[in-house]
Amino acid sequence: METLFFYLFGGIALLAAMSVVAQKKIFYSALSLIICLGSIAVLFLALEAPFIAAVQVIVYAGAVMVLFLFVIMLLDPFSAAAARDKRKRLTFLAVALGLVALAVLFTLMRAHDPATPPLAGEPPGGTDPVGRLGRLLFTRYLIPFEATSILILVAIMGVVVLARKRS
Amino acid sequence: MNPLIPLAVMALLVAGIVALFILASVFLGPGKRHPVKDTPFECGIPSEGFAGGRMHIGYYIMAMLFVVFDVELAFLFPWAAALRGLGWFGFVAMFLFIAVIGAGFAYAWKMGALEWE
Amino acid sequence: MNPDELFLLVPQSILLGAAVLLMLMEPFSRQAGRRRLRMVAVAAVAVAAYALRLQWGLGPRSIGGGMIRVDGFSLFFQWLFLVITGLSAVLAADFNQREGIDRGEYYALLLTACSGMSLMAMSADLILTFIGIEILSLSTYILAGFKRRDIASGESSLKYFLLGSFATAILLYGIALVYGAAGSTQYQAIRAAAAAGEVPALLLPGLGLLLVGLGFKIGLVPFHSWIPDVYQGAPSPVTAFMSVGPKAAAIAALLRLLVEALPGLAPDWTRLLWLMAVLTMTLGNAAALVQSNVKRMLAYSAIAQAGYILVGVVANTREGFTAILFYLVVYTVMNLMAFGVVLSLSGPGDRRVHLEDYAGLARRAPFVAAALGVALLALAGIPLTGGFMGKFFLFGSAVKAGFVGLAVIAVLNSVLSVYYYFRLLVYMYMKDAPQGGAESISRPVGAILAIGVFLILWLGVGPDRFLALAGHSILGLK
Numbered sequence: 001m002e003t004l005f006f007y008l009f010g011g012i013a014l015l016a017a018m019s020v021v022a023q024k025k026i027f028y029s030a031l032s033l034i035i036c037l038g039s040i041a042v043l044f045l046a047l048e049a050p051f052i053a054a055v056q057v058i059v060y061a062g063a064v065m066v067l068f069l070f071v072i073m074l075l076d077p078f079s080a081a082a083a084r085d086k087r088k089r090l091t092f093l094a095v096a097l098g099l100v101a102l103a104v105l106f107t108l109m110r111a112h113d114p115a116t117p118p119l120a121g122e123p124p125g126g127t128d129p130v131g132r133l134g135r136l137l138f139t140r141y142l143i144p145f146e147a148t149s150i151l152i153l154v155a156i157m158g159v160v161v162l163a164r165k166r167s
Numbered sequence: 168m169n170p171l172i173p174l175a176v177m178a179l180l181v182a183g184i185v186a187l188f189i190l191a192s193v194f195l196g197p198g199k200r201h202p203v204k205d206t207p208f209e210c211g212i213p214s215e216g217f218a219g220g221r222m223h224i225g226y227y228i229m230a231m232l233f234v235v236f237d238v239e240l241a242f243l244f245p246w247a248a249a250l251r252g253l254g255w256f257g258f259v260a261m262f263l264f265i266a267v268i269g270a271g272f273a274y275a276w277k278m279g280a281l282e283w284e
Numbered sequence: 285m286n287p288d289e290l291f292l293l294v295p296q297s298i299l300l301g302a303a304v305l306l307m308l309m310e311p312f313s314r315q316a317g318r319r320r321l322r323m324v325a326v327a328a329v330a331v332a333a334y335a336l337r338l339q340w341g342l343g344p345r346s347i348g349g350g351m352i353r354v355d356g357f358s359l360f361f362q363w364l365f366l367v368i369t370g371l372s373a374v375l376a377a378d379f380n381q382r383e384g385i386d387r388g389e390y391y392a393l394l395l396t397a398c399s400g401m402s403l404m405a406m407s408a409d410l411i412l413t414f415i416g417i418e419i420l421s422l423s424t425y426i427l428a429g430f431k432r433r434d435i436a437s438g439e440s441s442l443k444y445f446l447l448g449s450f451a452t453a454i455l456l457y458g459i460a461l462v463y464g465a466a467g468s469t470q471y472q473a474i475r476a477a478a479a480a481g482e483v484p485a486l487l488l489p490g491l492g493l494l495l496v497g498l499g500f501k502i503g504l505v506p507f508h509s510w511i512p513d514v515y516q517g518a519p520s521p522v523t524a525f526m527s528v529g530p531k532a533a534a535i536a537a538l539l540r541l542l543v544e545a546l547p548g549l550a551p552d553w554t555r556l557l558w559l560m561a562v563l564t565m566t567l568g569n570a571a572a573l574v575q576s577n578v579k580r581m582l583a584y585s586a587i588a589q590a591g592y593i594l595v596g597v598v599a600n601t602r603e604g605f606t607a608i609l610f611y612l613v614v615y616t617v618m619n620l621m622a623f624g625v626v627l628s629l630s631g632p633g634d635r636r637v638h639l640e641d642y643a644g645l646a647r648r649a650p651f652v653a654a655a656l657g658v659a660l661l662a663l664a665g666i667p668l669t670g671g672f673m674g675k676f677f678l679f680g681s682a683v684k685a686g687f688v689g690l691a692v693i694a695v696l697n698s699v700l701s702v703y704y705y706f707r708l709l710v711y712m713y714m715k716d717a718p719q720g721g722a723e724s725i726s727r728p729v730g731a732i733l734a735i736g737v738f739l740i741l742w743l744g745v746g747p748d749r750f751l752a753l754a755g756h757s758i759l760g761l762k
Contacts, residue, residue, distance in 0.1 A: 004175065051245060058241045063234045070230060073222040134249025137242070138257050143348045145242065146260070147403060147415045149267040150300055152235055154396050154419060156271035157307060158426040159231040160280045161389050162441070163224055270304045277311035 005046050013039035026072055030065065037061045051130045225283055232275060239268055289347040292339060292354045295332040295362060296399050302328030303395035310388030322377040325391035329370040329398075336362055344760045346408065350470055353408045353540075355760025360609060360753075361405035361536045364616065368529045369398040371620055371732060376521035378726040379627050383519065383634065385430050394525065397423035401533035408544060410459045410469040413537055417455070417501065420533060421448050424526055428518040434634070440517025447510045448500070455497025461490030471545035478548035491549055494541065495556060501534035504594065505563040508587050512571075515583035520630050520637075523579060524623030527586045528616045535593060535612070539605065542597065543761050550600055557598050558690055565591030565697040572704045578626055579637045581704060582619075585663060588701060589615055595687075595694050596678045602758060604681035609754035611674035614662065614743055618671060621659035621736040625652055628725045642708060644717025652725055653712045655733035662740045664705040665698045670743030677751070 016036035023029040041056035137145055206213075246253075246261050253260075275281060306324055336359065344355035352358075373394055380386035396419055403416030425448060429441025463469050465486035466477035478487060500507040515523045542553055568588030575581035593615070596608035629645075629652070630636050646653040662671030675698060679691040725733075743750060 002171070005171065008178075054244050055241055058237060058244075062237045066230045066234050066237075070227065073226065128248070130245050130248035131252065132249075134245035134247075134257075135252060137245055138249065138253050138260055140349055140351070141411065142260060143351050144409075144412045144415050146263060147412065147419065148242070149264045150303075150396060150399065151415060151419050151422065152239060153267050153271045153304070153307075154393065154422045154426070155235050156232070156268075156275055157389050157393060158422060159228055159235070160275050160278050161387075161426055162429055162432065163228045163231070164278060164280060267300075267304065270308060274307050274311060 002046055006043065009039040009042040009046075012036075013043070030068055030072065033068070034061050034065055037065070049129065051133055228280055232280065236268075236272075292345060292347055292352075295335045295339075295366075296402055298328055298332045298335060299395045299399050299402075303392040303399070306388045306392040306395065308388075321386065321388055321391050322373055325373040325395060326370055328395060329366050329373070333363070333366045333370075336366070350472060351409045351412055352403075352406045353760065354406065356757035357536075357540070357760040358402070358406040360757035361532070362402045364532060364612065365398050365401045365405070365529060368525065368532070368616055368620070369394050372521060372525040372529070374728045374732065375524055375620070375624050375627060378729070379519070379521050379630075379634075382632065383431060385519065390427070390430060393423045393427050397427070397525070397529065401529055401536075404533045405536035405540070407537070408471045408540065410462065410471075410474075410541075413541070414456065414459060417497075417534075417537070418452065420530055421452065421501070424522075424530060427522045427525070428514060430522065431519050431634075434517075434519075436517035437519060438517075440514045443510055443517075444514045451497050451500035451507065454493050454500075458490050458493025458495075458497060461486045461493060465490055471540070474545040475547065478546065483548060487546075487549065488552060491546060491553060492556075495553065495560075498534050498538045498541070499560065502531055502538070502590050502594075503564075503587050504560045504590060505567045505587070508564065508568070511587055512580050512583045515586070516577060516580045520579065520623060520627030520634055523583075524620055524627060527582070527623065528619050531586070531590060532612050532616065535590075535597075535608065539597065539608070539761065543600075543605075554598050554600055557594055558687070561591050561594035561598055561690065562693055563591075564588065564594060565694060569697050569700045569704075572701070575704070576639050577637055578639060578642065578708065581708070582622055582626070585701070585704070586619065588697065589619075589663070591697070592675060592678055592694060595682050595690060598687055598690060599681040599685040601681055601685050602755070603684060604678070605758045605761060606751065606755045607674070607677035607681050609757055610747065610751055611678055613750060613754075614670035614674040614740070617736050617739050617743075618659045618662040621655060621733055621740075622663065624729050624732055624736075625656040625659075628652070628729050629723055639708065639711050642711045643715035645712040645723070648717055649723040649725065651730070652723060652733070655737055657709055657712065658737045658740055660705040660709055662744070664702045666702075668741065668744045670740045670747070673744055673747045677747075 013036050016032045016039065019032035020029045020036060023032060037056060037060045041053045041061070044050075044053035044056055242264065243261075246257065250257050302324060306321060309321065309324070339354065340359060342354075344353065346353050373391055376390065376394075377386065380390060400416045400419030400421075400423060404413055404420065407413040407416055425441055425445045428444050429438050431437035459469065462474060465484035466474040468474060468477070474487075477484060496507060500510075503511045515527065518526065542550075546553065565588050568584050568586075568591060572581050572584035572588065575584060593608055593611055596604035596611070598604070599607075626637060627634075629641065645656075658669070662669035665671045665675045675694075679694050682688075682691040682694070
């Protein structure tokens with residue numbers, strides 16, 4: 001059953017990823033990317049990593065996608081005719097780098113022995129990984145957690161100070 | 168029985184019904200083309216202007232504020248999962264976090280960052 | 285978290301509470317109340333300094349299971365950052381009113397930046413160090429672009445933000461590699477992992493990327509290219525703050541990281557930093573020689589000064605670290621004085637910052653010219669000033685640690701730097717003023733300049749007390 005899910009959502013993720021590259025209109029690429037990220041979130045869920053799945057949706061499909069839209073809005077790709085000339089060379093480079101990545105991944109998969117323990121930290125534990133993460137966040141990492149609220153506050157001030165309309 | 172089987176059955180049903188409806192409208196509909204029908208549907212309002220060019224600054228403010236509060240959400244999830252074991256201490260810790268961001272929210276609201284010009 | 289640990293966090297909590305208050309004062313308080321923004325900021329700094337005073341002499345402690353270290357080192361830097369923040373608020377007040385940017389967020393961001401810097405000095409865990417760096421960086425990105433109507437200010441902010449985000453990404457990559465190699469982000473655990481037998485292979489590239497990220501914040505060559513444009517375009521009080529605060533904070537974080545987490549890799553990082561120190565001093569001084577904009581000249585001077593400070597890190601001895609702390613005090617005083625004069629004279633629109641604008645300053649405003657003169661003499665390292673003593677201790681520590689070549693290069697660089705510092709002096713004292721209007725300077729800035737002159741001479745003649753304080757402060761660093 002898990003295998004079926006893996007192939008179903010893995011397939012959707014792959015198709016969506018190809019659509020990201022293949023689409024002529026950049027907004028369609030962005031929409032395809034959301035589908036791709038969503039399917040990957042399901043894969044994380046199947047791996048019993050619910051927090052990563054949630055973060056995948058909240059941070060990637062939410063925040064990071066908005067930032068992509070930012071770039072699209074800023075760079076105005078509709079009038080960028082000059083960029084098209086560079087495309088051929090970039091395609092070649094992308095294919096070459098993709099092949100290199102594939103080779104590396106393949107070698108790593110061949111070399112991987114399922115019995116080896118993870119490189120760092122404790123293995124993801126028990127029946128309640130999110131709860132464990134939460135307890136860590138509120139004990140050992142309490143100070144960084146509270147400091148993060150200040151970071152978010154500064155970001156809010158930045159938005160208002162730099163982008164507010166005339167006062 | 169594997170608990171995932173009902174889920175898979177539902178997923179197949181959903182996909183099947185959606186496919187059925189789309190195919191039915193493709194084959195059964197008259198399919199006449201008309202310039203008005205070919206324009207993008209914008210909630211019934213005639214679409215206007217060009218999608219490119221400079222965007223209004225309001226979009227950026229809204230989007231940035233969304234990102235900021237969205238990131239905050241990622242912290243609420245593990246807190247909710249661990250709250251039972253953390254008790255009052257966890258409540259106070261999260262209250263401080265939310266209070267600081269709430270102050271930022273009040274500030275942004277009062278400064279008019281949430282209004283559209 | 286017990287009450288004892290909370291007590292140690294009181295100074296930072298005061299700063300952050302005041303920052304929230306200042307932010308909310310902007311939309312919620314009436315126009316009349318907003319005149320007191322500067323007073324709220326300075327009062328918060330003073331109360332935080334008092335709370336910090338109560339911690340002096342408690343002995344080294346750690347909070348949150350070794351996440352934060354409260355020892356002489358972090359107390360010293362918290363003090364320094366409070367002084368820098370308080371002085372920056374005072375220096376900024378009149379300028380901000382003149383330029384129409386006297387807003388609550390300005391002072392709120394100064395206070396959050398101060399907190400970020402303090403976290404960087406106190407942190408003994410890469411996660412917290414990173415968050416401290418980010419709080420500081422975001423605050424300064426916004427401050428650099430605070431004058432929204434000014435295109436130079438916007439350019440400064442955008443350049444700083446784009447390059448800074450890139451540096452942050454590299455830093456984060458370095459943290460990930462170190463975590464992968466050591467299995468922990470805590471400094472003590474990283475140290476233990478490097479000490480047990482052979483050094484993990486990923487640790488070295490991790491160290492390299494961390495040096496890139498922190499080197500960007502300090503402004504070390506070849507990661508310095510943002511400094512001239514950002515310093516020139518930002519509002520002058522912000523430049524004054526940026527040239528001392530973030531630099532000192534990044535050096536504090538660098539020292540803690542290298543000495544507490546990565547002493548096992550000392551041969552590697554001393555070699556790397558040796559090269560960076562030489563490049564930073566030489567390039568900074570060479571570029572400063574040809575500048576005609578005073579803010580830009582001081583920006584290149586700030587790059588070169590970071591190179592001198594790096595000499596003490598390369599020495600990697602108690603003497604070297606003591607000299608760094610001492611020199612940071614001197615550097616703060618002389619740089620804030622120089623920028624205090626620059627921002628007072630810059631006139632409407634922050635435009636009068638060229639060498640010609642300083643012609644005949646000695647006749648128009650003798651006291652201001654004399655104060656700037658003392659600051660420049662100190663920056664050049666002329667005897668009887670604190671600048672000379674600081675350089676003497678720094679380069680001396682390098683000689684004692686066996687880095688004679690580095691010390692020679694540093695001394696030659698100091699000689700080179702005399703040219704451009706003196707050129708400004710020549711303009712002030714030897715050239716005639718094109719238009720002879722008297723310069724006005726606000727009373728608080730005048731008081732800061734007077735105290736600065738006194739401090740620089742005191743540090744130059746009798747540095748013993750400060751040196752002892754610095755020596756005591758680094759005892760926690762181990």
